[in-house]
Amino acid sequence: xxxxxxxxxxxxxxxxxxxxxxxxxAALTAVSQNQVTVLPSMNGAFLEAGGPAFNAQIExxxxxxxxxxxxxxxxxxxxxxxxxxxxFDGDGRMVLPKSFLEFAQIEDKVCFxxxxxxxxxxxxxxxxxxxxDAFKQASKTSGVxxxxxxxxxxxxxxxxxxxxxxxxxx
Amino acid sequence: xxxxxxxxxxxxxxxxxxxxxxxxxAALTAVSQNQVTVLPSMNGAFLEAGGPAFNAQIExxxxxxxxxxxxxxxxxxxxxxxxxxxxFDGDGRMVLPKSFLEFAQIEDKVCFxxxxxxxxxxxxxxxxxxxxDAFKQASKTSGVxxxxxxxxxxxxxxxxxxxxxxxxxx
DNA sequence: TGACTACCCATGAAATACCATGATAATCCA
DNA sequence: TGGATTATCATGGTATTTCATGGGTAGTCA
Numbered sequence: 001x002x003x004x005x006x007x008x009x010x011x012x013x014x015x016x017x018x019x020x021x022x023x024x025x026a027a028l029t030a031v032s033q034n035q036v037t038v039l040p041s042m043n044g045a046f047l048e049a050g051g052p053a054f055n056a057q058i059e060x061x062x063x064x065x066x067x068x069x070x071x072x073x074x075x076x077x078x079x080x081x082x083x084x085x086x087x088f089d090g091d092g093r094m095v096l097p098k099s100f101l102e103f104a105q106i107e108d109k110v111c112f113x114x115x116x117x118x119x120x121x122x123x124x125x126x127x128x129x130x131x132x133d134a135f136k137q138a139s140k141t142s143g144v145x146x147x148x149x150x151x152x153x154x155x156x157x158x159x160x161x162x163x164x165x166x167x168x169x170x
Numbered sequence: 171x172x173x174x175x176x177x178x179x180x181x182x183x184x185x186x187x188x189x190x191x192x193x194x195x196a197a198l199t200a201v202s203q204n205q206v207t208v209l210p211s212m213n214g215a216f217l218e219a220g221g222p223a224f225n226a227q228i229e230x231x232x233x234x235x236x237x238x239x240x241x242x243x244x245x246x247x248x249x250x251x252x253x254x255x256x257x258f259d260g261d262g263r264m265v266l267p268k269s270f271l272e273f274a275q276i277e278d279k280v281c282f283x284x285x286x287x288x289x290x291x292x293x294x295x296x297x298x299x300x301x302x303d304a305f306k307q308a309s310k311t312s313g314v315x316x317x318x319x320x321x322x323x324x325x326x327x328x329x330x331x332x333x334x335x336x337x338x339x340x
Numbered sequence: 341t342g343a344c345t346a347c348c349c350a351t352g353a354a355a356t357a358c359c360a361t362g363a364t365a366a367t368c369c370a
Numbered sequence: 371t372g373g374a375t376t377a378t379c380a381t382g383g384t385a386t387t388t389c390a391t392g393g394g395t396a397g398t399c400a
Contacts, residue, residue, distance in 0.1 A: 010380070015355095019380050037175070042309060059286060061312070067227060070213050071311050074304035076285040084176040085193070089357060091380080180390070185344095189390050259346065261390080 002027040002051045004114035009124055011109050016101075017093040021112050024119060025092045027051070036094065038121065039083030040103045045126060047096075047104050050118035057117070096121075172197035172221045174284030179294055181279050187263040191282050194289060195262045197221070206264065208291070209253030210273045215296055217266075217274050220288035227287060266291075 008021035020028075020036065028036055028051045038049040048054075058079050065072035088094040096106070104123055111122040122130070178191040190198075190206065198206055198221045208219040218224075228249045235242035258264040266276070274293055281292040292300065 013381065013383095015382095017381085022379060042312070062286065065311070067231065068212065068218075071307070073213065073285070073290070074300075074308045075311050077283060077301060077304045078308040080175050080285050081177050081283040081290075087356085091358090093381085095355075183391065184393090187391090192389060257346095260348080263390090265345085 002031050002053055003116055004119040005116065006114045008112045009109055016095045018096065018110055019093050020088050022092065024112060024114065025088065035085050035087040037083055037085050038100065039079060040100065042078060045104050047100055047121035048118055049121055054118045171223050172201050173286055174289040176284050178282045179279055180282070186265045188266065188280055189263050190258050192262065194282060194284065195258065205255050205257045207253055207255050208270065209249060210270065212248055215274050217270055217291035218288055219291055224288045
């Protein structure tokens with residue numbers, strides 16, 4: 001099963017192309033064609049993406065509902081109708097639809113966040129806010145983790161100034 | 171097995187022809203002749219469509235009911251008797267019967283909505299209304315489902331800040 | 341005959357495949 | 371270990387193909 005790990009920020013060029021991080025790409029091509037399934041999240045202004053394993057999960061969920069029921073159709077719309085299979089070219093770039101960019105408020109850069117079986121696609125600013133919020137929540141929950149979070153959070157910006165994408169905080 | 175994903179809005183020309191979205195067409199031709207099964211929905215003013223896998227699902231449903239029962243005959247009428255196999259031409263266009271267009275209140279444009287094993291055909295305005303409703307309802311439905319959904323999508327607010335007005339294919 | 345159908349071709353725009361480059365990271369060898 | 375070499379990768383630009391749409395024309399069935 002494909003496994004996505006790490007955070008990568010890449011640039012969108014004039015034609016709307018973005019490089020899928022090489023590690024994610026490798027995980028995808030190992031199990032399927034050169035394509036990735038992307039859909040707007042139901043939990044916020046970001047995108048969810050993944051390969052066959054992710055799609056299988058979606059199908060499993062939908063199969064819990066009766067065929068031809070309105071309930072199933074509505075959830076199908078959210079998880080499938082609103083999604084899209086995006087192929088990436090020989091250089092590993094895909095083009096996100098404009099509607100997706102607007103949905104996630106993405107402008108010139110996108111943040112790929114690995115989550116094992118899937119990955120999320122964020123506007124860098126929104127992701128940074130999400131990270132900070134996660135930090136606050138985690139601090140409340142567990143003061144023990146604060147030190148670890150501090151050392152991680154203080155290790156530099158998520159968005160690189162230029163050049164190639166930065167890998168997971170090293 | 172054919173897999174339909176995404177939303178595409180195409181135009182009906184003066185002769186009543188509509189292009190079946192290329193991706194859907196590819197999924198269909200991969201497993202069958204150049205044709206698609208279409209039938210009026212039992213849940214609203216739209217059409218259901220699909221290929222062999224879709225037909226097989228209909229048969230399965232009917233086979234769960236006793237042969238020669240009134241129940242089965244009625245459902246057969248709805249799912250099979252009202253349906254039609256539509257061929258598409260070399261350019262991938264089909265002609266929807268007038269009765270279907272009236273049923274779905276389709277005028278000059280149609281919306282194709284992929285749902286894995288089938289796809290739906292809507293009048294764009296009606297689809298937009300259905301989509302808004304799905305935003306509101308889908309989270310409730312997904313909440314009722316077993317942990318599978320939450321473990322995949324996480325939990326949190328459902329209403330996204332962004333939105334889409336049309337399909338990603340323009 | 342008249343509407344409808346099945347092919348045929350044309351076209352502009354959009355999507356996609358192909359090629360080039362610079363910069364960084366990894367590797368190799370002394 | 372350190373410097374040089376190679377490979378990887380994101381990114382920019384160009385060429386080619388796909389695709390939706392419009393129109394024409396000959397066959398077909400009532």
